[in-house]
Amino acid sequence: MRLKATALLCFCLGLVSLASCGLFRKEKPVAVKPDLVIGYFPSSDMLPFYLALQQGYFDSLQVRPFFLRMESKLQCDTLYRKGRLDGCIFDLTDALRMSAQGNRIHPVMGNEGCFYLLGTPDSTILTHPALKDRTIAVASYTAADYLADRLIRSAGLTNDEVSKPAIGDDVTRMEMLLNGQVDAGIFREPYSTQAVRRKALKLYSFRELDEITTVTAFSQQALNKKAESIRKLIRAYDRAVDYMNSHPVRSWYRSVADSIGFPHWKAPIRIAPFHRARPIPQAHVDSAAQWMKRYELIPAGFSADIVDRTVLNSLRKKN
Numbered sequence: 001m002r003l004k005a006t007a008l009l010c011f012c013l014g015l016v017s018l019a020s021c022g023l024f025r026k027e028k029p030v031a032v033k034p035d036l037v038i039g040y041f042p043s044s045d046m047l048p049f050y051l052a053l054q055q056g057y058f059d060s061l062q063v064r065p066f067f068l069r070m071e072s073k074l075q076c077d078t079l080y081r082k083g084r085l086d087g088c089i090f091d092l093t094d095a096l097r098m099s100a101q102g103n104r105i106h107p108v109m110g111n112e113g114c115f116y117l118l119g120t121p122d123s124t125i126l127t128h129p130a131l132k133d134r135t136i137a138v139a140s141y142t143a144a145d146y147l148a149d150r151l152i153r154s155a156g157l158t159n160d161e162v163s164k165p166a167i168g169d170d171v172t173r174m175e176m177l178l179n180g181q182v183d184a185g186i187f188r189e190p191y192s193t194q195a196v197r198r199k200a201l202k203l204y205s206f207r208e209l210d211e212i213t214t215v216t217a218f219s220q221q222a223l224n225k226k227a228e229s230i231r232k233l234i235r236a237y238d239r240a241v242d243y244m245n246s247h248p249v250r251s252w253y254r255s256v257a258d259s260i261g262f263p264h265w266k267a268p269i270r271i272a273p274f275h276r277a278r279p280i281p282q283a284h285v286d287s288a289a290q291w292m293k294r295y296e297l298i299p300a301g302f303s304a305d306i307v308d309r310t311v312l313n314s315l316r317k318k319n
Contacts, residue, residue, distance in 0.1 A: 034066035035229040036222070039076050040089040042069065042261045044189035045111040045214050048240035048274060049089070050256045055243060057236035063229050069261055077103060080219070086226060087218035091143040092280075092288050093297075095217045099306045100298035105219060106308040107285075109234060109277040110212035115147055116192040117206070119184045120177060121199035128155030128204075131162050137173045137185035140166040143213035144186040146291050147206050171263070174200075190257065193268040207272060212284045216277075223308055230311050238276040245273050277315075280307050 040046055049067060052058055058065060068085070070076040073094065079085045081103050088094070088105065095107050117136070119125050125134060131152065138144045145164065152162050165182060167173040170191045177185045178198055186206075187195060196202055206213075218230060244252070253267040282305070289304035 032064060034064045036063070036065040036086045036226060036233060037068060037084065038065055038087045038089060038216075039068050039070045039079060039085045041076075043214070044114050044271070045089055046260045047253075047256055048237050048244060050259045051244060051252060052236040052240035054252075054256060054259070055240065057239045058232070061232040061236055063232035063236070065229075065233055077101075080105065083219075083221075085219075086222040087216065087230075089216050090214065092213050092215050092285065093141065093143055093146060093292060095215055095306060096285070096289055096292055096298055096302075096304060097141075100302045104306065105217045106223060106306055107215035107217040107280055108223075108230065108308050108311045109216050109237075110275075110280045110284075111214040111216060112272075112274050113143060113188075113206075113212065113214035114192075114272055115144055115186055115188055115206040115213070116202055117151065117184055117186055117204040118177060118192060118195050119201040119203045120180050120182075121201065122180075123183065123201045123203065125184060125203055129157070131155050131184070132157055133161065134183040135163040135165055137165050137167045137176060137182040139168040139170075139173075140164075141292075141295065141297055143288075144188075146288055147209070147213065148186055149291060150209065150211075151204065151206075189271060190262050190265055190268070193271075194263070194265050197266075205272075211287070212278060212280050213288070215280060218308070223311070227311060227314075231315055234277045234311065234315060241274045241276050244271075277312065279309065279312050282307065 046067070076088060076090070077098060080088065080098065089111065092107065095105050098105050125131060128151065136148050138148050148164055149159065152159060167176060167185070170187065173185050174187065174191050174195045176182050177195060177200055184203065192202070222230065249270055250267045257267070258264065285304045285307060289298065289302070292298045293300050293302070
């Protein structure tokens, strides 16, 4: 009996010894370093990127992007300055502002930037001149703010004739519009669709301007060292756009919207068709820069020549 007990004890001690040597140790999964780390603010611009993730387009092209949600412009600026972001998906005005402040960043492609002017449920703003003595709620010094001024000028009005209360939070701006606290507001998806569901009136689509106001931008270091990964990112984006434009929105929208961080609202029946990655005309950059200089957001002598055209040009040559 003692011999059996001794043998059993030796066997158990042997197992412990083997386990300590790692024979039965469960290895921890090795973290895979992303090829690109890209900061973003939740908007409809992210739909193709997250759809590309879910459809496996990035995997098929052997590129691993990581999209990091930003909670504020300060966070975005800080992480980019510290080198923890390779790039950002945001307003063209943000790229100009950061570059002017010394955090130079280079837009490589134009995003969709779908903005809409919405009116209250009982709005009487049926033409641009009817904006006189009205209020248009916007987030200050953003692409929406810039577009509001474009609209005001096209109506033959001045900023003294139209009030632009600064309402940065999209949900708050939407509620103020629906409650009649402002006459109009500028929104993107999904807020524009949700507001229209609640009887807001869609007064104008800024797609009619055909102007790029949101971009995907990268640091010079990323452009130098990770150009092929950026090209693959854009190829996957284009595939996702093709998928979006050829499939019912409700067949893919919900899971993508949840991943981006949108409010959990009902998926829209349809959205405006997206473009593939577009080159950014310098005239669009110059126009936004002049507007920013007028408000002293960037120095008067700052050169707006910040766009990188090598990535899209190289993709065109390969195609």
